[in-house]
Amino acid sequence: xxxxxxxxxxxxxxLTGPDGKVIDSSQGRGPLAYLHGASNIIxxxxxxxxxxxxxxxxxxxxxxxxAYGPHDxxxxxxxxxxxxxxxxxxxxxxxxxxxxxxxARVVRVVKVDPDSVTIDANHPLAGVELQxxxxxxxxxxxxxxxxxxxxPHGPGGHQH
Ligand code: ZN
Numbered sequence: 001x002x003x004x005x006x007x008x009x010x011x012x013x014x015l016t017g018p019d020g021k022v023i024d025s026s027q028g029r030g031p032l033a034y035l036h037g038a039s040n041i042i043x044x045x046x047x048x049x050x051x052x053x054x055x056x057x058x059x060x061x062x063x064x065x066x067a068y069g070p071h072d073x074x075x076x077x078x079x080x081x082x083x084x085x086x087x088x089x090x091x092x093x094x095x096x097x098x099x100x101x102x103x104a105r106v107v108r109v110v111k112v113d114p115d116s117v118t119i120d121a122n123h124p125l126a127g128v129e130l131q132x133x134x135x136x137x138x139x140x141x142x143x144x145x146x147x148x149x150x151x152p153h154g155p156g157g158h159q160h
Contacts, residue, residue, distance in 0.1 A: 001139045003052050005037035008152040010138040011049070016131045023125070031137045033156030035146055042067045045132055056136045064127050071127030078116040090117055 003009045010031040015024040026032050034040035036049065044066030052058070064070050084090055094109045098121070111118035142152065151158050 001053065001141070003036050003049050003136070003139050006142045006147055007036050008033055008140050008142045008146060008157070009036055009049060009052075009136060010156050012135040012137055014133045016133075018129050018131075023130075031156050033152040033154065035142055035150065035152050035157075038147075038150045040151055042130075044130075045134075048132075049134070049136070052134075052136050052139075054136050054138050057134065059131060059133050062130045062132065064125075064129060067130050068123040068125040068128070071122050075121040076110065076118065077121075078111075078113075078118045081113075081115050081117055084117060 001007065010033045012026045012031050013024075014022060014027070017023050034046075036046065039046070042062065044062030045060065047066075048058070048060040048062075081090075084096075090109055090112050092109050092111060095106050096109070096119075097104050098107045098119070100121075105121060106124075107119040107121045108124065109117055110120050146152050146157075149158070153159075
């Protein structure tokens with residue numbers, strides 16, 4: 001069966017960045033299951049998987065525009081040091097969960113000054129070109145329930 005809308009595909013993947021370092025992998029966790037056509041995965045990867053079938057192996061390079069978007073400089077902002085009350089030491093690279101009008105999001109510290117802390121609220125992979133090495137493990141028809149939920153159930157998918 002070919003990967004198309006309303007199919008659930010299970011894939012093994014290794015994600016590497018432009019420097020060749022592994023960012024994420026399904027190794028040790030088992031294949032990732034996703035519902036095709038439901039935006040469960042980034043657009044550049046989803047479109048590369050369309051038409052593939054179990055046993056297919058391929059590598060796809062996904063530009064930021066088809067992955068986590070470009071890096072938005074407006075999302076890098078200084079905030080008062082006092083916002084981090086109770087935290088003794090703040091260092092570049094640390095991550096915090098910030099409450100925003102759009103809900104909780106993870107921000108990273110990029111610079112620490114005596115009175116202010118510069119944080120970056122972009123997705124950590126924003127602006128990054130991603131390379132995926134993919135092996136398609138299985139393709140099956142999605143159930144009506146999975147289609148209505150917008151995600152797959154069972155191994156590698158949602159457990160509920
Ligand atoms: Zn569900």
